[in-house]
Amino acid sequence: MITFENITKTYGGKTHVQALKGISLTINDGEIFGIIGKSGAGKSTLVRCINMLEKPTSGKVIIDDKELTAMSDSQLRAERKNIGMIFQHFNLLSSRTVFDNIAFPLELIGASKEVIASKVESLLELVGLTDRQYNYPSQLSGGQKQRVGIARALASDPKILLCDEATSALDPQTTQSILELLKDINKRLGITIVIITHEMAVIKAICDRVAVIEGGVIKEQGRVIDIFASPTSETMKEFVKSVVNMELPQGIRKLGVSDQPAPDRDMLVRFRFKGLVTNEPLVVNIARKFNLDVSVLYGNIDYIQDVPFGYLIVVIMGDMEAQAKAFAYIKTQPIESEVLGYVPRTH
C-alpha cells in the first residue's frame, strides 16, 4: 500500500512554486490507480514523490509500513528496486540494443550473465518483442519503444510500476495495445500500477480508481465507475465530459424544454445506469401501470472496462397527474433518474 500523508512540495529558486499543497492519498496493493490533471496541475511531481525522484517539502510517503521520507540515500536506493517507472518519451539508451536496454538495470545490480539472459528472455516474451531483441531503439516504432521501457522497468521485479504519461506520445491504437499490456501485467504479476495522465480515455480503459488533481490539490477521488456515473467536482465533470457525453442532444433541446409541467406537455426523463441494464421492464411497467405512452428518444451505452454504463432519455406522454405519479414510482426503483423538463405534446 502506498500512503501519502499531507504531502507538500515547493520548488525553490527565484520563482517559488508550490506544486503540491497537502496531498493525502492511499493506493492499494494490486490496483491500477490513475491520477488525472491538466498541464501544470502537479501530476509528475506527485508521482515522482512515490520513488523520491522529488523529495516532498513536508509530509510522509509510506510504502508497506516503510516511511520513504525518513530514509537515508542508501536505504532509498534499495527501496527503489521495488518501484519501476516508464516515461512519455521512453528514455531508452540509443546505443544499446533492445536486449541490452532491458538488461541494463540487471547489470547495475551485478546480476550474472546467465541470470540476465534468462530474465531478459522472459521479459521480451512478456512484452512481445522477442524478434526485435537485436534492434536498436531507432529501428522501433513508438509502441515498441514503450514495450522496451516496460520490460526494463520490470527487470528488477518491482511491486509498483509508475507510468508518467506513458501513452501520450502514441497514436490511439498503439495506446490501446500498451494499456492492454499494462492491464495484463497487473493481472499476471499482481503489480500495483500508478498512471499519470491528462487523458480521461486512459483512465476509462484500465484504472480501478482515479484521483483528479488541480493546482496541487486533489479535488475528487473514487472508483472509476462511480466517478463516471456522478462526478462532483467541476474539474472531474469536465474530464468525464471529454469521453462521455451526458448533455441533452440538440434535437431534444430544440423541442422547447420547459421546467414546468402543463396539461399540454409531456415529461422528459433521463435514466442513468451503471452495471446491469434494468430499464426495459421499467419502461413497459410505467406504460401499463399508469396508462401512459413511453417513447425512447435517445440512448447512449458505453462500457467502462466490462461494466455497461450510460443513459436513456424517454418521453412520458399522457395525463399530467399520471406523469407525476409515474415519476414518483420511478423514484422507488433501483435506477438513477431525473426529470429533464417538459416538452410540448405533438399528438
Ligand SMILES: Nc1ncnc2c1ncn2[C@@H]1O[C@H](COP(=O)(O)OP(=O)(O)OP(=O)(O)O)[C@@H](O)[C@H]1O
Ligand atoms: N523542477 C522544477 N522547478 C520549479 N518548478 C517546477 C519544477 N517542476 C515542476 N515545477 C512546477 O510545478 C508545477 C507542477 O508541475 P508538474 O510537472 O508536476 O505538473 P504536471 O501536472 O505533471 O504537468 P505536465 O502535464 O505539463 O507535465 C508547475 O507549476 C511547474 O511549473
